[in-house]
Amino acid sequence: MLFSLEEVIETISAVGVETFDVRTISCGINILSCADSDVHKCAEKVYEKVVRVARDLVPTARTLEKKFGIPIVNKRISVTPVSLLANAFTEPTAVPIAAAMDKAAKELGVDYIAGFGALVQKGFTRGDQILINSIPDALCTTDRVCSSVNIGSSQAGINMDGVYRMAEIVKEAAERSRDTNGLACAKLVVFCNAVEDNPFIAGSFLGVGEAEAILNVGLSGPGVVRAALERAGNLSFGELSELIKKVSFKITRTGELIGREASRIMGIPFGIIDLSLAPTPAKGDSISDILELMGLERTGCHGTTAALAMLNDAVKKGGMMAATYAGGLSGAFIPVTEDDGMCRAIVDGALNIQKLEAMTCVCSVGLDMVAIPGDTSIDVIAGIIADEAAIGMINHKTTACRLIPVPGMKAGDIVDFGGLLGKGPVMEVGRFSPSVFVRRGGRIPAPVHSMKN
């Protein structure tokens, strides 16, 4: 027999018992060909192109789910940053483009459509300003549109005007979506060193260096790693790393298969697989649970950063060999409300936002799905974004903030965003003000790229 019964049962239980799934197949689509000075005409072209190019995405995913017995939880689309198109608009709004994207997503049955964003690490174009000003309206009047803005990079430094403007936008988006606990902010990411081929929302977009259309794959699999660690018992660090690498290889390999097959069926090139461990709110599908199984009493205790660093590195090493092209954000994600274990650690007082920030230094991606008190000032939000961007800038990695200042809620309250976005506690933020610092204006210069200590 080609495979042993044990091997077959291992694959089946990864899905059935350990909640393994392919988190997403994301189809990137170049929409630069839709340029028009009339925003409404441009919107029509965007709708037409997205629906035409991604027509087969959902049916293909369904076929592959049945063929291989592996759930594909989300089907997503990303487009070229819309700010590039907005440069040509006579009317200073990009909201009709968001409406067209939302309509296309619903028509196709995809879960999210991302790329309503801008890259302003060095400064703003007119199109960037139109786009950014349109974000609160766009996110509050659509259901599936996601937005991201890149405000810094290791090459350019940090555009602190961009940081401050985005803090204002986060606050406004939260207020405008008060009746859904600031849900608009769950669809908005502020990046440093954004990547052009990320399949994950809310920060996905098709970079300008990418092809006309591309398929990227993202994975979930914390439950599989957790189950392997549970079975393994007491291991040294070397053995632990080996075990994680093997599991990561297998789950990445499955993503590779799905990506290749989807590419073949749809006739769209397979871009990358994101070597990722993305948690879900389901019990046991948690990065925090893995860290605790590694021997931490609670995630957030001293030693957490080291444990996460090792996990993240082993996931990449294992996944690297399984993938023809690795890319995207690649690493373990630690979104707070999407991870039941992380939420428990906060409720128990083991994890605070400062430790979470330290954890973001060694993992993908940043302060993700962090609910903060609704009365947090714009200055403090700007300070949080700037800190996170600085970590990315200095360490040559992607960092991001997806902060939700939940209107009317205070630290310790529990907020529920529903579905994959999960529910969790509102985290306490620092009490002192960075006002003078964050309002200085201009850019933090690019860092030195040698003498690294």
Next chain:
Amino acid sequence: MNNNKEQVVITVLGANNPGILAGITRTIADSNVNVEDVSQKIMQDLFALMMMTDFSSANCSFEEFQNRMQAMADQLRVKVFIQHEDVFRYQHRL
């Protein structure tokens, strides 16, 4: 050698009762799917069966075959998984 084979792995798991193998193989035969290899074990009271099959001669679509097998599995009160062999090949073979 048939190069147009479409190899599909069928796995059946459940409590051990008389008639499971008979019911499953009857549905496979009715669908004109060719069984190439069989491995079966009783692990404690758990019935575990794996079959490597060639689906290329089937008289129905893959989805229809899955539905037929699911209906039989429900009748036998076991779980059945019908998956293309590539998923196992990718995970377990270099």
